[in-house]
Amino acid sequence: MNFDPAFLLNEVTRISRIKSSFMFSQASKYAIKSVIYVWTKSLEDRKVGAKEIGAEIEAPEAFTAKILQQLVRAKIIGSQKGPNGGFYADESHSKITLKDVVRAIDGDHLFSGCGLGLPKCSEKNPCPLHFEIVKVRKGIDSMLTTKSIRLLAVEVIKGETQLTDLTGSVES
Amino acid sequence: MNFDPAFLLNEVTRISRIKSSFMFSQASKYAIKSVIYVWTKSLEDRKVGAKEIGAEIEAPEAFTAKILQQLVRAKIIGSQKGPNGGFYADESHSKITLKDVVRAIDGDHLFSGCGLGLPKCSEKNPCPLHFEIVKVRKGIDSMLTTKSIRLLAVEVIKGETQLTDLTGSVES
DNA sequence: TTAATAAAAGATAAAAAAATCCTTTATTAA
DNA sequence: TTAATAAAGGATTTTTTTATCTTTTATTAA
Numbered sequence: 001m002n003f004d005p006a007f008l009l010n011e012v013t014r015i016s017r018i019k020s021s022f023m024f025s026q027a028s029k030y031a032i033k034s035v036i037y038v039w040t041k042s043l044e045d046r047k048v049g050a051k052e053i054g055a056e057i058e059a060p061e062a063f064t065a066k067i068l069q070q071l072v073r074a075k076i077i078g079s080q081k082g083p084n085g086g087f088y089a090d091e092s093h094s095k096i097t098l099k100d101v102v103r104a105i106d107g108d109h110l111f112s113g114c115g116l117g118l119p120k121c122s123e124k125n126p127c128p129l130h131f132e133i134v135k136v137r138k139g140i141d142s143m144l145t146t147k148s149i150r151l152l153a154v155e156v157i158k159g160e161t162q163l164t165d166l167t168g169s170v171e172s
Numbered sequence: 173m174n175f176d177p178a179f180l181l182n183e184v185t186r187i188s189r190i191k192s193s194f195m196f197s198q199a200s201k202y203a204i205k206s207v208i209y210v211w212t213k214s215l216e217d218r219k220v221g222a223k224e225i226g227a228e229i230e231a232p233e234a235f236t237a238k239i240l241q242q243l244v245r246a247k248i249i250g251s252q253k254g255p256n257g258g259f260y261a262d263e264s265h266s267k268i269t270l271k272d273v274v275r276a277i278d279g280d281h282l283f284s285g286c287g288l289g290l291p292k293c294s295e296k297n298p299c300p301l302h303f304e305i306v307k308v309r310k311g312i313d314s315m316l317t318t319k320s321i322r323l324l325a326v327e328v329i330k331g332e333t334q335l336t337d338l339t340g341s342v343e344s
Numbered sequence: 345t346t347a348a349t350a351a352a353a354g355a356t357a358a359a360a361a362a363a364t365c366c367t368t369t370a371t372t373a374a
Numbered sequence: 375t376t377a378a379t380a381a382a383g384g385a386t387t388t389t390t391t392t393a394t395c396t397t398t399t400a401t402t403a404a
Binding site: 022023024026029032033036098110115116117118119120121125126127128129130132133135136139140142143152155156160161162163164165 | 195196198201204205208270281282285286287288289290291292293297298299300301302304305307308311312314315324327328332333334335336337
Binding site for chain 4: 221222223237238240241244251252253254255256257258259
């Protein structure tokens with residue numbers, strides 16, 4: 001084992017990013033943060049590049065770019081090539097929720113199917129957690145559908161919530 | 173950030189043990205099913221082998237055996253080597269909940285830490301999903317702690333719930 | 345029309361999770 | 375005491391997820 005502090009600090013950062021996931025894959029966490037960040041910029045009529053997005057949400061740029069591609073294909077955000085291009089969201093995206101984002105990246109594993117993996121789990125033939133999972137899923141659904149992404153972006157702009165850990169510091 | 177090598181080394185080790193997943197990793201799903209199955213057999217005073225467990229819960233036997241090892245190390249079930257040996261649960265395990273099982277296999281990322289991966293997310297500096305995630309976690313916690321594993325096993329024995337998809341067929 | 349820009353796409357690499365295989369150790373019943 | 379049994383442990387392989395790098399395509403401003 002390498003005891004060099006610089007190396008270890010880097011390891012902590014790296015491993016912290018890769019692991020410790022709640023119920024979203026790393027990719028869908030980046031997607032959620034990206035899409036909210038894009039909205040914050042679109043609300044000030046600015047398109048943003050993949051590079052800026054990756055830097056702002058503290059995610060690997062190239063990986064973020066791939067995720068942004070998926071989001072564009074799923075029509076969750078828009079994109080424009082060339083100078084002054086970038087990613088954006090507009091009125092045509094205002095109905096989209098975080099649930100759509102998670103489904104576009106992770107599929108609907110989080111919203112349907114047996115929580116223990118039984119192919120035929122149902123009300124009639126439930127797994128031991130079936131009815132409890134139904135309840136938990138209601139909560140997850142409401143978490144990801146009650147506020148529009150635009151509103152979440154407004155809350156970030158107001159400083160009520162954050163996408164990074166700058167804890168109040170003012171950006172240049 | 174703490175730059176002390178001893179601290180960082182410990183962090184690397186600790187965080188490295190955490191595994192990521194959606195709600196449950198494949199491993200913890202097998203663990204949940206295994207531990208309930210072991211209880212159903214222990215309630216009829218039968219020890220069960222890894223081979224039988226794997227077959228019954230429809231999981232790879234060798235992988236299941238590895239998971240069972242972890243569960244034994246975490247004192248979630250007991251084991252005995254040799255002829256007539258196998259895995260079992262007894263009174264000493266009756267206080268253990270599925271939450272303990274999930275924590276033993278997946279770590280506690282499901283129960284703590286920022287859902288979007290921000291290192292300093294808190295009530296004071298919340299991520300956009302912070303308060304909603306707190307609510308969802310309450311539901312997950314209750315799902316995994318209200319019924320004892322023994323009771324879940326009783327429900328399986330009664331045929332109220334199932335660990336496989338045999339949908340009512342009688343085992344030989 | 346062209347040079348610069350930025351997304352899209354493709355290919356590859358690295359890391360982690362899932363799964364398998366083989367050897368060792370403990371136990372017990374004959 | 376020994377042969378059979380079953381868990382424990384170690385090493386390796388496969389698959390999936392995460393991450394990176396390079397090339398191509400579209401756009402636009404000069």
